[in-house]
Amino acid sequence: MGAPTGAGTYEELATIYRRAGFTRFSRALAVRLPELFDRFGRRPRRICDLACGTGDAAIQLAREGYDVTGIDISARMLAEARALGASAGVRVEWLQADARDFVLQRQVDAVTCMFDALNYLLTAEELGSAFKCVHDCLRPGGLFVFDMNTRAGLAEEWGTSERIETPDDDIFVAWQSTHDHETDVNTLVLTAFVRQGDGLYRQIREVHRERAYPLAEITQLLDQAGLDILLVGDLQLQPLARDSGRFLCVAERPEG
Ligand SMILES: C[S@@+](CC[C@H](N)C(=O)[O-])C[C@H]1O[C@@H](n2cnc3c(N)ncnc32)[C@H](O)[C@@H]1O
Incomplete structure (x- = not known):
């Protein structure tokens, strides 16, 4: 596994x-x-x-x-x-x-x-x-x-960088992904900034892998x-x- x-x-x-x-x-x-x-x-x-x-x-x-x-x-x-x-x-x-x-x-x-x-x-x-x-x-x-x-979804549509901002500016999310054509596994690195109660932003970073x-x-x-x-x-x-x-x-x- x-x-x-x-x-x-x-x-x-x-x-x-x-x-x-x-x-x-x-x-x-x-x-x-x-x-x-x-x-x-x-x-x-x-x-x-x-x-x-x-x-x-x-x-x-x-x-x-x-x-x-x-x-x-x-x-x-x-x-x-x-x-x-x-x-x-x-x-x-x-x-x-x-x-x-x-x-x-x-x-x-x-x-x-x-x-x-x-x-x-x-x-x-x-x-x-x-x-x-x-x-x-x-x-x-x-x-x-x-x-x-x-495969078209992961290799082509995902092969770019994307971002989301919430209307209240409380959350910014951006991600970038790369596709390995040998294994058909796409690795997406996501970074988010989330506003906390004190007004400061906390950073989140996650790596996601999907296979076609x-x-x-x-x-x-x-x-x-x-x-x-x-x-x-x-x-x-x-x-x-x-x-x-x-x-x-x-x-x-x-x-x-
Ligand atoms: C893209 S999210 C989709 C969540 C939900 N179905 C939706 O549509 O919002 C993928 C979900 O799959 C879950 N997941 C990934 N691998 C899993 C596994 N081996 N067994 C159970 N859940 C898994 C993740 O924890 C996550 O919640």
């Missing part, structure tokens, strides 16, 4: 993750999930949001009436999730666990994994282990909905884990283009 993500990632960043706008993607995807479930004639009741981060999507789903478990490897991200859930008065079961090696007490009807969390698994063995855990925690007929960055996998390899790993692909497309569910930076996949644990 590669170095766990806890080694310097999603630690201090957890404290600004939401305010810096990083939950927008999963909140928008969570809104679309009921329609996506409908499209496949499913009415899930129990959902596991894998690599749930600060729990925003999990909480949104719980508000919709789903029975939700949120799993993440980062204690700091989960602390943010717990706090948000408590202040929203929403019940979600939070579990600190590794996507590569987790079990649930009760099987669920759907597993979601949003905002390229699976790209953090840096070997095919790790990704395959995560798919196997997902398979085992899904009831037969259950759905697995996830998105990942493609060819779709054929992902398909094979899903198949080996016993999951059948129902749909792969871009975020609008249209066929993937060569330059699509991200794909959305719906897979199923077949009945029987």
